[in-house]
Amino acid sequence: MQGEFNSGKSSVINALLGERYLKEGVVPTTNEITFLRYMDLDFGEQRCETQPDGQYICYLPAPILKEMTIVDTPGTNVILQRQQRLTEEFVPRADLLLFVLSADRPLTASEIAFLRYSQQWKKKVVFVLNKVDIYQNTRELEEALSFIKDNIQRLLNAEDVILYPVSARSALEAKLLSPSNEELPVSASHYDVSNFYKLENFLFSFLDGSTIPGMDRMRLKLETPIVIADKLISACETLVTQDYRYAKQDLSAVNDVVNGVNDFAMNMETESLSWRRQTLSLIETTTSRVVEQVEATLRVSNFDIIASYVFNGEKHTTPATSRIQNDIIGPSVLAAQSILEEYGKWLGSKNTQQGRLYKDSLEKRWPLLVSENSLMNFETYELLTKVDQSGSQVIENFNRSAASKSFEQEFREMFVETFGQLGVAGLSASLLTSVLPTTLEDLLALGLCSAGGYLAVLNFPNRRQSVIDKVKKRGDTLAYELEEAMKKDFTEAIENLDTFVRVISKPYQDQVQNRLNRLVVMQEELSNIERKLRTLQIEIQNLNVS
The missing domain is CATH 3.40.50.300 (P-loop containing nucleotide triphosphate hydrolases)
Incomplete structure (x- = not known):
C-alpha cells in the first residue's frame, strides 16, 4: 500500500x-x-x-x-x-x-x-x-x-x-x-x-483466480518476472553497448598508434630530404672543382704536360692528378662519410625516440598489459636502432685512387691521341696558337703549322669537353647511387619502426579484439533472451483468452 x-x-x-x-x-x-x-x-x-x-x-x-x-x-x-x-x-x-x-x-x-x-x-x-x-x-x-x-x-x-x-x-x-x-x-x-x-x-x-480481476492478477503476477527481466536485459544491453563503444575506441586508439608511423614517416621525409641535399651539394661542389682542375690541366698552353705525355711517355702521376685525388676527392669523401655517419645516427635516434613514445602511450592507456609486453626479446628493441648504412657503403665502394688514375689515363690518352703524330715542330707551332695574344699572330702561327697541327688544335676543345662530360657523368652517377642508398636507409628505418610498433601493439590489439568478440556474443545472447521473453509474454497474455 x-x-x-x-x-x-x-x-x-x-x-x-x-x-x-x-x-x-x-x-x-x-x-x-x-x-x-x-x-x-x-x-x-x-x-x-x-x-x-x-x-x-x-x-x-x-x-x-x-x-x-x-x-x-x-x-x-x-x-x-x-x-x-x-x-x-x-x-x-x-x-x-x-x-x-x-x-x-x-x-x-x-x-x-x-x-x-x-x-x-x-x-x-x-x-x-x-x-x-x-x-x-x-x-x-x-x-x-x-x-x-x-x-x-x-x-x-x-x-x-x-x-x-x-x-x-x-x-x-x-x-x-x-x-x-x-x-x-x-x-x-x-x-x-x-x-x-x-x-x-x-x-x-x-x-480469486476464477474471476476476471483474478485472471488479471495471475497475468500480472506472471508478467512481473518478465518485466523485471526486461529491465535487467535493457540495463545489460546499455552496459554492453557502452562497453562495445569503449572497446571500439580502444581499438581505434591502438590502430592510431600503428598508423601514426605513416605520419611520422612523412615528417621524417622532409628532414631526410635535407640530409640528401647536403650530400648532393657536396658531390656537386666536388664535381665542379674537379671540372675546374680538368679545364686548368687540359690546355694547349701546358706544353710541359703535353710533351711529357707525348714524347716522354711518363707513367708517374702528374701534379694535377695528385691535386684531384688529395685536395679535392679525398677531403670530399671524408666529409661525405661524416655526413652519412651522422645521418645513420639521426635515423636511429629518431626511431628510438618515437618508438618509446608509442610504447609509453600504450602502457599508459593499458597498464595491466605492461608485464606481458616487457617479455619482448632484444631483437624487437634492436629494430629501433638498426640502420644498414647503405649510403656509407656507396662511399666506401668509391675508390678515390682509382678515380684519380682514371683521370690520369684520360689525360694521357687525350694528349697522345691529339698531338702524338705532329712531331716537335708541329707540336710547337700548334701550341703557339694558344699563347699568341692577337688574332693576326694566331693566323701567322697557324700558317707555320702543318695541316695536321691545325686540325689537332681545332679538335682539342672537343676532346677536352669529352673529358669534362665524363667527370660530370661520374658525379651524377655517384649522386644518384648515394641518394638511392640514403632513401633505402630511410625506408628500412621506417619499416623497422613500423615492425616494432606492430609487435608492441599486438597484445593490446588482441585483447581489445577479443573483448569486442565477447561483447558481440553477449549482444546476440541478449537478443535471443529478449525474443524468448516476447514469446513468453504473448503466451501469458493469451491466458485471458482461454
Whole structure:
C-alpha cells in the first residue's frame, strides 16, 4: 500500500483488518516497509519482529490476512532517501498497488512522481480516495473524483482508472460495531462506507483466480518476472553497448598508434630530404672543382704536360692528378662519410625516440598489459636502432685512387691521341696558337703549322669537353647511387619502426579484439533472451483468452 504520509494509509489498513493495529496520526508513522501476515493469536494481539534481511514483519489474527499479505510502505513524500529506496525496490514484487489519496490534497507532486515510476513495472493500481467525509455534498465529491480520474488518465496515459472514495475511519468504526467483524452493518450504508465494502469485494475478487480481476492478477503476477527481466536485459544491453563503444575506441586508439608511423614517416621525409641535399651539394661542389682542375690541366698552353705525355711517355702521376685525388676527392669523401655517419645516427635516434613514445602511450592507456609486453626479446628493441648504412657503403665502394688514375689515363690518352703524330715542330707551332695574344699572330702561327697541327688544335676543345662530360657523368652517377642508398636507409628505418610498433601493439590489439568478440556474443545472447521473453509474454497474455 502506497501514498503520502497523513493520507490515511494506516487508517485504510486498519479498516481492512477490522482493528486498530497500526498507529494513525498527522506525522509519518511508518518508517520501514512493514509486512502484515496472519497468525492465529488472540483477537487484538500482534507479534512483530525484524528479520535478518531488514524486513519488519507483524503477525496479526486478522482474517483478511489469510487471503493476502498487506505491505505498508513509507509515504511518497518521506524525507529519508533510504525509505524511498526501500519503497521503490519493493514495487516490482507487489501483485497490486493500493494507492491511497487524501481528499484534502489529492495528487500531490510526490504522488505523481511515484506513480510515474511505478508505471515502468506495469503494475495494477487501485486508487483509494480517503477522508471523503470532508466534502459537504455529493457535487463536491463528484468534482473531486472527476479531477482525479482525468489527471491520472492524462499523466499516466491510462484508459481505465479504478477509484474508490471511502472514509476509512467511518468504515473501521462500522466494523468495530459488528461483533462478527465479517461484513458492514446495515446501519452503515452511507456512501463512503459502502464504497469501502466494494473495495474489499474487489480485493477478494482479485485474489480469486476464477474471476476476471483474478485472471488479471495471475497475468500480472506472471508478467512481473518478465518485466523485471526486461529491465535487467535493457540495463545489460546499455552496459554492453557502452562497453562495445569503449572497446571500439580502444581499438581505434591502438590502430592510431600503428598508423601514426605513416605520419611520422612523412615528417621524417622532409628532414631526410635535407640530409640528401647536403650530400648532393657536396658531390656537386666536388664535381665542379674537379671540372675546374680538368679545364686548368687540359690546355694547349701546358706544353710541359703535353710533351711529357707525348714524347716522354711518363707513367708517374702528374701534379694535377695528385691535386684531384688529395685536395679535392679525398677531403670530399671524408666529409661525405661524416655526413652519412651522422645521418645513420639521426635515423636511429629518431626511431628510438618515437618508438618509446608509442610504447609509453600504450602502457599508459593499458597498464595491466605492461608485464606481458616487457617479455619482448632484444631483437624487437634492436629494430629501433638498426640502420644498414647503405649510403656509407656507396662511399666506401668509391675508390678515390682509382678515380684519380682514371683521370690520369684520360689525360694521357687525350694528349697522345691529339698531338702524338705532329712531331716537335708541329707540336710547337700548334701550341703557339694558344699563347699568341692577337688574332693576326694566331693566323701567322697557324700558317707555320702543318695541316695536321691545325686540325689537332681545332679538335682539342672537343676532346677536352669529352673529358669534362665524363667527370660530370661520374658525379651524377655517384649522386644518384648515394641518394638511392640514403632513401633505402630511410625506408628500412621506417619499416623497422613500423615492425616494432606492430609487435608492441599486438597484445593490446588482441585483447581489445577479443573483448569486442565477447561483447558481440553477449549482444546476440541478449537478443535471443529478449525474443524468448516476447514469446513468453504473448503466451501469458493469451491466458485471458482461454
